[in-house]
Amino acid sequence: MNLHSEYVADRILECASELRPEIYDCCIGSCMCFTGEFENDTTCPICEEPRFDQRKKARNRFRYIPIIPRLQAMFKDPKLIELLLHRVRRESDPNLIEDVLDGGVIRRLLDSHVEIDGEKQHYKYGEFETDIFLALTCDGVSVHKGVGARRSKTQYSCFPMEIIILNLPPTIRTQDRYVFSLGVIPGPREPKHLNSFCWPLYQECLCGLEGIPTYHTI
Ligand SMILES: [Zn+2]
Numbered sequence: 001m002n003l004h005s006e007y008v009a010d011r012i013l014e015c016a017s018e019l020r021p022e023i024y025d026c027c028i029g030s031c032m033c034f035t036g037e038f039e040n041d042t043t044c045p046i047c048e049e050p051r052f053d054q055r056k057k058a059r060n061r062f063r064y065i066p067i068i069p070r071l072q073a074m075f076k077d078p079k080l081i082e083l084l085l086h087r088v089r090r091e092s093d094p095n096l097i098e099d100v101l102d103g104g105v106i107r108r109l110l111d112s113h114v115e116i117d118g119e120k121q122h123y124k125y126g127e128f129e130t131d132i133f134l135a136l137t138c139d140g141v142s143v144h145k146g147v148g149a150r151r152s153k154t155q156y157s158c159f160p161m162e163i164i165i166l167n168l169p170p171t172i173r174t175q176d177r178y179v180f181s182l183g184v185i186p187g188p189r190e191p192k193h194l195n196s197f198c199w200p201l202y203q204e205c206l207c208g209l210e211g212i213p214t215y216h217t218i
Pocket residue numbers: 027028029030031032044045046047048049
C-alpha cells in the first residue's frame with residue numbers, strides 16, 4: 001500500500017482491527033489513574049498534584065489497549081482455537097500440581113457458579129470450553145539508566161502491564177507473541193494505586209463474566 005505517513009498507517013490498522021487504545025488521565029507522578037471512584041477528581045488523592053494544567057489539559061495520560069477485541073480475534077484462527085483448547089483437553093491428576101490450572105484458586109473457581117453483582121448465574125467458571133482465564137503481570141522496568149560512567153543519577157521507571165492467557169499450553173503462554181500488552185503506566189515513580197490503572201481491565205473482565213458474543217471460525 002502506498003501510505004504517506006505512519007499516522008495514516010496507524011489509523012488504517014485501527015479501523016481494520018477495530019482495536020483502539022482508551023486514553024485515561026493519570027497523576028503527573030503516576031500515583032494513580034483517574035478512573036472509577038476517582039473519575040471526576042481534579043487533584044491526585046495521594047500527592048495532591050493537580051490533574052489539569054492551566055489550559056485545562058490533563059498533565060499525564062495512560063493509554064489502555066483493550067483485551068476483548070484481541071481475544072475475539074483469536075477465535076478467527078483455527079490454530080489458535082486449538083491452542084486455547086489446551087485448558088479443557090489436558091488431563092489432570094487431582095493429586096498433582098503440574099500447572100497453575102491445578103492450583104487451589106482455579107480449582108475452587110471451577111467448582112463455583114459465576115456471580116455478577118452478588119447474583120448467582122446458572123453457569124460455573126470455566127464451564128464453557130471458550131471461557132478464558134487470564135493472569136495479569138506488572139513490574140517496573142528502568143529506562144534511561146545508562147551503564148558505567150554514563151550511568152544516570154536519576155532512574156526513570158515505567159510499568160508495562162501484560163496479560164498471560166492461561167488457556168494456552170504452559171510451554172508457549174509466556175512467549176512474546178502470545179503475551180498481550182495492556183499498556184505502560186508512565187513513570188517516573190511506581191504507581192501507588194495500581195487498582196486504578198487496572199480499572200479498565202476490571203470492566204472488561206465483568207463483560208467476560210456475562211459472556212461476549214464472538215464469531216467462532218470452527
Ligand atoms: Zn499523585
